[in-house]
Amino acid sequence: MKGPLFSTAILLVGVYVFLAFLLPLVTAPLPASLIYLYLAITLSGAMIYQTMSAGGLEAFMGPIYRFLSGEIDGPAKSARLLLLIVFPLLVGWQTYTKLAPSDLPPAENRTIHPAPPGEFVGLANPYPANEQNIQEGKGIYAANCSPCHGPNFDGKGTAAPGFNPPPANFADPGTIAQLQESYLFWRIKKGGVGLPIEGMPWKSAMPRWEHELTDEKIWKVIIGEYDGAGQSPRTWEEEE
Amino acid sequence: MYGRPLHILRNSTFPISGVSLLKWGGLLVLLLFPILAWAQDAATQAMSVEYRDLPGIGSRNIIWIVAQQHLLLAGFVLGVPIFAWVCEIVGWKTKEQRYDKLAKEFTKLLTSAYATTALFGGILLFLLVGLYPKLMAYLTDIFFPSFIAYCLLFIAETATLYMYWYGWDAMQGNKKFLHIFLGFLLNLFAIGIMIVPNAWATFQASPVVVADGTAIERAWAAMQNPTWWPVNIHRLIANVVLGGFICGAYAGVRYLLAVTREEKEHYDWMGYVGNFIGVFGMLPLPFAGYWLMREIYQYNQQMGITLMGGFLAWLFILQAMLIGVLFLGANYYFWLGIAHRIPGSEGQYKKPIMAMLVVLLACLAVWMTPHSLVASLAEAQKMGGTHHPLLGVFGVMSAKMTVSNLMILVTFMSFIMYWRAGKVETAGWAKAAKALMGVLLAIAGIAVIVLGVWGYFVPAIIRINYFSVAQVLIVIFIMVTFTPLTALLMKSAKTTTEMVWGQMPVRAGYSLVLNAVMVILLMSLMGYARSSSRVHWHIYGVMRDTSDYAYSPALGYAAAFMSLNTFVFCLLAAFIFWVATLGDKAKNQPPAGGEEAKVPPLGSAAPAMAGGSPRQGELSS
Numbered sequence: 069m070k071g072p073l074f075s076t077a078i079l080l081v082g083v084y085v086f087l088a089f090l091l092p093l094v095t096a097p098l099p100a101s102l103i104y105l106y107l108a109i110t111l112s113g114a115m116i117y118q119t120m121s122a123g124g125l126e127a128f129m130g131p132i133y134r135f136l137s138g139e140i141d142g143p144a145k146s147a148r149l150l151l152l153i154v155f156p157l158l159v160g161w162q163t164y165t166k167l168a169p170s171d172l173p174p175a176e177n178r179t180i181h182p183a184p185p186g187e188f189v190g191l192a193n194p195y196p197a198n199e200q201n202i203q204e205g206k207g208i209y210a211a212n213c214s215p216c217h218g219p220n221f222d223g224k225g226t227a228a229p230g231f232n233p234p235p236a237n238f239a240d241p242g243t244i245a246q247l248q249e250s251y252l253f254w255r256i257k258k259g260g261v262g263l264p265i266e267g268m269p270w271k272s273a274m275p276r277w278e279h280e281l282t283d284e285k286i287w288k289v290i291i292g293e294y295d296g297a298g299q300s301p302r303t304w305e306e307e308e
Numbered sequence: 309m310y311g312r313p314l315h316i317l318r319n320s321t322f323p324i325s326g327v328s329l330l331k332w333g334g335l336l337v338l339l340l341f342p343i344l345a346w347a348q349d350a351a352t353q354a355m356s357v358e359y360r361d362l363p364g365i366g367s368r369n370i371i372w373i374v375a376q377q378h379l380l381l382a383g384f385v386l387g388v389p390i391f392a393w394v395c396e397i398v399g400w401k402t403k404e405q406r407y408d409k410l411a412k413e414f415t416k417l418l419t420s421a422y423a424t425t426a427l428f429g430g431i432l433l434f435l436l437v438g439l440y441p442k443l444m445a446y447l448t449d450i451f452f453p454s455f456i457a458y459c460l461l462f463i464a465e466t467a468t469l470y471m472y473w474y475g476w477d478a479m480q481g482n483k484k485f486l487h488i489f490l491g492f493l494l495n496l497f498a499i500g501i502m503i504v505p506n507a508w509a510t511f512q513a514s515p516v517v518v519a520d521g522t523a524i525e526r527a528w529a530a531m532q533n534p535t536w537w538p539v540n541i542h543r544l545i546a547n548v549v550l551g552g553f554i555c556g557a558y559a560g561v562r563y564l565l566a567v568t569r570e571e572k573e574h575y576d577w578m579g580y581v582g583n584f585i586g587v588f589g590m591l592p593l594p595f596a597g598y599w600l601m602r603e604i605y606q607y608n609q610q611m612g613i614t615l616m617g618g619f620l621a622w623l624f625i626l627q628a629m630l631i632g633v634l635f636l637g638a639n640y641y642f643w644l645g646i647a648h649r650i651p652g653s654e655g656q657y658k659k660p661i662m663a664m665l666v667v668l669l670a671c672l673a674v675w676m677t678p679h680s681l682v683a684s685l686a687e688a689q690k691m692g693g694t695h696h697p698l699l700g701v702f703g704v705m706s707a708k709m710t711v712s713n714l715m716i717l718v719t720f721m722s723f724i725m726y727w728r729a730g731k732v733e734t735a736g737w738a739k740a741a742k743a744l745m746g747v748l749l750a751i752a753g754i755a756v757i758v759l760g761v762w763g764y765f766v767p768a769i770i771r772i773n774y775f776s777v778a779q780v781l782i783v784i785f786i787m788v789t790f791t792p793l794t795a796l797l798m799k800s801a802k803t804t805t806e807m808v809w810g811q812m813p814v815r816a817g818y819s820l821v822l823n824a825v826m827v828i829l830l831m832s833l834m835g836y837a838r839s840s841s842r843v844h845w846h847i848y849g850v851m852r853d854t855s856d857y858a859y860s861p862a863l864g865y866a867a868a869f870m871s872l873n874t875f876v877f878c879l880l881a882a883f884i885f886w887v888a889t890l891g892d893k894a895k896n897q898p899p900a901g902g903e904e905a906k907v908p909p910l911g912s913a914a915p916a917m918a919g920g921s922p923r924q925g926e927l928s929s
Contacts, residue, residue, distance in 0.1 A: 096690055098699065099681050099688075099691070102696075106673055109676070173685050174684075178694055179619055179621065182618045184613065185610075233692075234692050242700055300766075303767070
């Protein structure tokens with residue numbers, strides 16, 4: 069049992085084992101959608117490599133043709149019959165599991181950073197990021213935000229384990245560092261209920277802070293957040 | 309209601325005098341007044357119609373289909389003259405007839421597609437005027453002077469194309485320069501024809517409205533909107549890519565259908581040139597796209613986020629997949645060329661090909677990893693949200709820019725490898741040059757990755773303005789140094805294995821077709837993204853869409869439409885090319901007795917576009 073087909077099968081199994089079982093030993097498990105995506109890329113690569121030469125194509129596809137066309141007899145015949153029975157059953161089972169009523173919610177493709185409403189676009193923070201405003205902002209943050217977003221701005225507040233999805237980790241370069249200050253102003257002021265449909269407002273427990281904090285305090289907490297998380301807001305002007 | 313007064317008039321027996329004439333005249337005016345008022349009402353009503361609909365398909369859908377077909381056809385028609393003209397110049401300079409023949413064949417496809425493009429343009433205009441009268445009245449008010457300019461350009465383009473095509477054979481020899489000048493004019497007018505309507509479309513996304521000034525001043529101000537030139541450049545390059553890959557697909561199909569050896573060789577070579585042009589254009593395309601997105605972000609944060617972070621962000625994952633397939637397809641074709649056109653070299657290049665493939669696949673995996681992952685509730689709970697703590701870093705622009713640059717670098721090296729295959733450098737400095745190239749390539753690769761990783765730790769503006777630009781410049785530096793260096797090396801190189809055209813397996817033809825389909829899908833996809841980024845505005849922030857279709861279609865619905873548009877365009881292209889080549893069939897019958905046609909020998913200079921290697925027969929002659 070050697071040859072390109074066999075090595076491709078081994079490669080796919082190896083990649084699957086790595087993604088599904090080994091990688092979760094050091095980090096969070098990957099969703100099935102990502103595992104299948106990486107497997108598809110691996111399979112494409114294997115097919116490209118194996119079919120480059122005429123001999124390679126024959127070595128890769130030949131056994132499949134011979135097995136399915138009935139050229140090979142003996143135990144292969146029983147395997148072929150088994151495949152012809154099992155394959156439609158697998159397709160049927162897969163279809164059934166996809167269509168059968170279930171109490172599980174569907175896989176979600178939530179948009180984490182949906183577009184803000186027009187009235188929040190282009191707003192600039194009217195307060196400078198000086199030491200006084202940073203400290204003031206951090207104070208407001210400690211009083212109102214840190215229970216969820218954490219004293220280290222990493223989303224690990226004492227209340228964080230109670231939320232799904234968890235509070236945003238501001239230290240992650242994929243969160244507030246990608247956004248302008250006006251975006252944060254909108255998200256803090258209007259909270260989770262202010263999200264558009266694609267942002268799934270029902271998935272966010274962020275309070276609507278406009279009832280608790282003045283605009284001035286919101287702008288200052290933004291200054292404090294960026295400084296505490298060690299990030300900079302997205303701007304179109306370079307800092308002096 | 310008008311019956312009675314007319315009856316009175318018909319049965320009038322009153323004597324006609326001056327006073328009575330005046331009286332009856334006044335009565336007539338009075339009686340006609342309701343008719344005039346009614347006509348005026350009808351005119352007012354017609355003027356106040358904002359939208360009309362087509363039952364069944366809907367106004368938006370029909371515009372979507374017709375506009376996309378027109379754009380794809382126009383992309384082909386405007387892209388092909390660029391490389392047809394370059395091919396003609398190469399043929400003129402190198403005195404190789406096959407380039408002239410190829411340029412003519414490209415132009416033949418162009419002339420066949422030109423009328424259909426104009427036809428779809430006309431249909432689109434009628435539909436827009438009929439279905440969106442208010443929008444068109446507004447655009448006409450702003451852009452009318454540019455409409456006149458467009459008409460003049462169209463007339464000039466058509467006249468030049470006729471002269472260019474029909475005068476091909478007549479303008480050979482000492483008149484060739486005149487023909488080449490016509491080709492230059494053809495491209496000049498074609499660029500004009502592209503950029504004027506681009507102004508109308510980009511105005512809708514990023515309007516600049518000036519109330520004062522003359523009509524020309526207002527139109528000119530509206531044309532110079534923030535996204536006009538980024539779109540112009542992006543489309544110009546994309547048109548070359550589309551044209552190249554479609555010509556490649558045409559050659560691929562003709563290659564699969566070829567009967568004679570001569571046909572096989574010609575269409576194998578044409579397929580190679582089409583793929584080369586497509587790849588050549590594809591290399592700078594991501595840079596142009598990046599610039600466009602940057603301008604959109606800077607123009608309006610809301611629009612930028614809608615595209616790249618909002619509900620349209622998933623389109624960019626599909627875009628990554630399509631571009632990935634395109635890169636893989638283009639490289640696969642190069643590698644098939646090494647394995648099949650240069651016999652015996654397959655084993656020699658197996659390891660480098662494997663390395664390049666692994667890098668391409670790893671880059672593709674990063675590019676396709678979304679920022680927010682599709683996950684079930686249980687999976688999201690385990691990950692702590694839809695953002696994976698480790699792989700989530702692949703979801704942001706720093707990672708995407710890095711891998712796209714690496715993929716461009718690998719594809720370029722794939723081409724360099726193909727160019728060098730089957731030859732041994734004889735220059736004394738060859739070893740040093742190759743070592744230098746190896747070192748530069750390694751430094752470039754590492755620098756691109758370091759800048760990509762570093763990009764996570766600097767403010768966005770530093771990454772956008774400096775790091776991303778530096779990555780692009782590094783890749784460009786490699787291209788502009790390696791290309792002349794390789795050309796110099798190849799000039800004195802000894803051919804060890806002759807390149808044989810017409811030996812490619814059938815899957816090479818299919819991969820050319822696949823590349824063309826991917827480009828068409830890609831353009832349909834990004835056309836939808838660009839239009840949808842305006843969300844519920846006809847003209848962003850200026851004229852709101854108040855029709856029944858003032859909502860963004862679901863992504864699945866949109867994807868189905870993109871597929872439909874791609875399918876329809878493929879059918880159209882197949883029909884046009886079939887009609888264009890009907891006359892060739894009689895000419896290309898195999899010679900009597902089944903004897904294979906002899907391949908004419910080629911000159912010694914074989915530019916990169918020609919495959920970088922002489923054909924079989926050249927060396928023996």
